[in-house]
Amino acid sequence: MNTTRLIIVAVGGQGNLLASRVIGEAALLSDIDVRMSEIHGMAQRGGVVESSIVFGDAQSTVISNGEADVLLGFEPSETLRALNKCNLNTVVITNLAKLPSFTVTTGKSVYPDLDVLQELIRKKTAKLIAFDAASMAVKAGNILSVNMVLLGALIQTHTIPLSAKNVKEAIIKRTRKVFVDSNLKAFDLGFSAAQELG
Amino acid sequence: MHKLLAEHPGLKMLLLGNEAIARGAVEAGVAVATTYPGTPSSEISTNFFQISRESNLYFEYSTNEKVALEVAAATANSGVRSMCVMKHVGMNVAADVFMTLAYIGVKGGLVIVTADDPYMFSSQNEQDNRYYGKFSGLPVVEPSSVQEAKDMVAYAFEISEKLQQPVIFRTTTRINHSTAPVVFGEIKSAETSGDISKDPFNQVPVPAVARILHAKLLSKLETAENMSENSEYNFIMGNGAWGIICNGVSYNYVSDAAKDLNIEHLVKIFRIGFSHPMPGVMIKGFLKESEKVLIVEEGEPFMEETVKMLAQEEKLTLPILGKSQKYFSRLYEFDPALVRQSMATCFDVAYTPAKVPDLSDIPEIPERPPNLCAGCSHRATFYAVKKASEGMDTICPTDIGCYTLGFLPPLAMGDFLICMGASAGVSCGFSIKTNKKVISFIGDSTFFHSGIPGLINAVYNNHDFTMVILDNGTTAMTGHQPNPGVDMKKLNIDGYGMVSIEKIVRAVGVSHITVIRPYRVKKSIDAVKEALNFKGVSVVISKEICTLYARGLKKARGKPFFVSDKCKGHKDCINELACPAFFIEDNMVQIDPVMCSGCSVCAQICPEHAILPIRDT
Numbered sequence A: 001m002n003t004t005r006l007i008i009v010a011v012g013g014q015g016n017l018l019a020s021r022v023i024g025e026a027a028l029l030s031d032i033d034v035r036m037s038e039i040h041g042m043a044q045r046g047g048v049v050e051s052s053i054v055f056g057d058a059q060s061t062v063i064s065n066g067e068a069d070v071l072l073g074f075e076p077s078e079t080l081r082a083l084n085k086c087n088l089n090t091v092v093i094t095n096l097a098k099l100p101s102f103t104v105t106t107g108k109s110v111y112p113d114l115d116v117l118q119e120l121i122r123k124k125t126a127k128l129i130a131f132d133a134a135s136m137a138v139k140a141g142n143i144l145s146v147n148m149v150l151l152g153a154l155i156q157t158h159t160i161p162l163s164a165k166n167v168k169e170a171i172i173k174r175t176r177k178v179f180v181d182s183n184l185k186a187f188d189l190g191f192s193a194a195q196e197l198g
Numbered sequence B: 001m002h003k004l005l006a007e008h009p010g011l012k013m014l015l016l017g018n019e020a021i022a023r024g025a026v027e028a029g030v031a032v033a034t035t036y037p038g039t040p041s042s043e044i045s046t047n048f049f050q051i052s053r054e055s056n057l058y059f060e061y062s063t064n065e066k067v068a069l070e071v072a073a074a075t076a077n078s079g080v081r082s083m084c085v086m087k088h089v090g091m092n093v094a095a096d097v098f099m100t101l102a103y104i105g106v107k108g109g110l111v112i113v114t115a116d117d118p119y120m121f122s123s124q125n126e127q128d129n130r131y132y133g134k135f136s137g138l139p140v141v142e143p144s145s146v147q148e149a150k151d152m153v154a155y156a157f158e159i160s161e162k163l164q165q166p167v168i169f170r171t172t173t174r175i176n177h178s179t180a181p182v183v184f185g186e187i188k189s190a191e192t193s194g195d196i197s198k199d200p201f202n203q204v205p206v207p208a209v210a211r212i213l214h215a216k217l218l219s220k221l222e223t224a225e226n227m228s229e230n231s232e233y234n235f236i237m238g239n240g241a242w243g244i245i246c247n248g249v250s251y252n253y254v255s256d257a258a259k260d261l262n263i264e265h266l267v268k269i270f271r272i273g274f275s276h277p278m279p280g281v282m283i284k285g286f287l288k289e290s291e292k293v294l295i296v297e298e299g300e301p302f303m304e305e306t307v308k309m310l311a312q313e314e315k316l317t318l319p320i321l322g323k324s325q326k327y328f329s330r331l332y333e334f335d336p337a338l339v340r341q342s343m344a345t346c347f348d349v350a351y352t353p354a355k356v357p358d359l360s361d362i363p364e365i366p367e368r369p370p371n372l373c374a375g376c377s378h379r380a381t382f383y384a385v386k387k388a389s390e391g392m393d394t395i396c397p398t399d400i401g402c403y404t405l406g407f408l409p410p411l412a413m414g415d416f417l418i419c420m421g422a423s424a425g426v427s428c429g430f431s432i433k434t435n436k437k438v439i440s441f442i443g444d445s446t447f448f449h450s451g452i453p454g455l456i457n458a459v460y461n462n463h464d465f466t467m468v469i470l471d472n473g474t475t476a477m478t479g480h481q482p483n484p485g486v487d488m489k490k491l492n493i494d495g496y497g498m499v500s501i502e503k504i505v506r507a508v509g510v511s512h513i514t515v516i517r518p519y520r521v522k523k524s525i526d527a528v529k530e531a532l533n534f535k536g537v538s539v540v541i542s543k544e545i546c547t548l549y550a551r552g553l554k555k556a557r558g559k560p561f562f563v564s565d566k567c568k569g570h571k572d573c574i575n576e577l578a579c580p581a582f583f584i585e586d587n588m589v590q591i592d593p594v595m596c597s598g599c600s601v602c603a604q605i606c607p608e609h610a611i612l613p614i615r616d617t
Ligand code: SF4
Pocket: A045, B371, B372, B373, B375, B376, B377, B378, B402, B403, B472, B476, B477, B546, B547, B548, B549
């Protein structure tokens, strides 16, 4: 089997570690080789969290610059920051709901313009799917399900070797019971959003 | 039941490297585990803590790594399998015990886990702890994968018991924080009852005994070398003429690169998993069958030095390449592309690196530095100290914990940092040879860990500084572990004592002691001022629970605050406090009610009294 390399970037607290866990669990269910690594030094204090997930025939758990096949960004400026992981063949999926850092909210630096940001990503990669995942999470009944919305979009692109069925099974297994329904709903909303944009 | 206690051999579970290590210990029948928490090792102990509450494992958070190793040294010498877990710099704290324990040895297995942190994701240095093996004469094993992180624990216990010596289990962050499916093995039931018989001529290393014990250590080292020669974790893959010697995660990058570069048939890869002592005979044979050898190891040229020495012994002149020829750096961690590139250059193979997009036209992306949480009590304390010391020429040694972040503007409290507990000792030094007012910061857990001797020194030698103890009732930075000052009964956990910081400080003989509640801003500033003006050693204990921890415990929180229309836009709150709950909208300061913990500090410093609690409607 070939290797697929997925990078997920997020801001601490956005639930990307749970998303990676679900992906890992789904891979296990489908008997697909998977290994991943996480850097979450000070996630709880608002820092950046990065997960690398490698599917298939490889032993490394780290993804070098320019070598991601897919980039899933939970926050637009963080997606932009992670462009150094991409190349001309990379598929990028990003949330467009901003989480401005403290320097921005207090007027000490400027948040990049969202249109410019999308234009830049489009120019430098194979494909960009961008939408507001936060409002979809709200629609699904839980603002914290942004991670599941994005997961849905990711699976729809067929860029990683996992089926929607296995991922949903992993969501049922891995996420807290009270949230399973809203998580599944969020997943479906993300899936159809990517379908429409794709 | 805790997932790591599952009895089914053959079960495949997705595990974090640190969970795999804990499972490995469970399978090996570990009876005692001790630790002082430290990233990237912390999750091993979090799991032990939970497991100990539903099995016969004895686990403790010890006050520091030295004590943790002393406890484990004694339980292992009572015959039961023991594990001691720490981050790499923790080994420096435990080194005194460690170096002589190598002479005394153990009866039951003792595995010491040291989690190194190349690139310093969450550490103050990137020392390579394999040298502790060489330094002490003890064996070192290192896994390359999450599965091995589990499997090699039982192996480490076996060698420890065969040699009757502690064994170092060395990991790096990319092992601790990687996740992969792991196949479970059988759980060996733990031998939990221990005893020690008196044997002073082997266990009390006075000089005459120590001389004998050192000789014994060296002979055990020879036995260890034989084990390393025959270890299943030192293996060779392939039979090409280009040799590669590698360890840990580098092995993964090397095997992937050999495939990617299509040179699998041309190389032979020697994976070293038992890295001290190195398998000399095997390596000599490997060198003789190679045209050229590349050594791939993160950190220091630990293997490179030994391999070159072995080549010299055999009068071999083949090129042995690595750090000394700059194929690799001693700095930071490796990644697949870096190793691929060096292999391609070394063996002269065609290789086109992936094209990183040209990012020169990307606008500047605002940084996202970690920040103290909204409502963090440390922010309140720093603010009080800053105000109290206005106009003074100060130097502020700080220490290790969340509060280290206080060094960032606008608080800018923290000018000098070395290691756990050092703030106390360096304050003594600064107070002798500078004319500055010395104000040091230390957290509760760090104070227990190693701040106390520095404070005693200060009183005894009559130094002049103010120590601010930031007592937030937990070890926040590493994930809210308890410490000796925590009332475990409040967490519904029985069987613990409790140590009062204030009583310690009093007993040490500090004559000016103040306890402040940092959310009471004006009172705190006044109290700190008084402490700063005191000549001699003064201590301010700032007591307030960590907000994030309190949230986790579902403690009742204060009502969130909002900025009313009385705001005149001075932005003092943002410019001096920088609580992350603030944001600016339409040029007006606002507070995010979800983030705000209701600490009320901003409301107290607003000159217009414009910040008010949100009232129920
Ligand atoms: S975890 Fe606790 S101590 Fe650390 S920054 Fe947050 S509130 Fe402060």
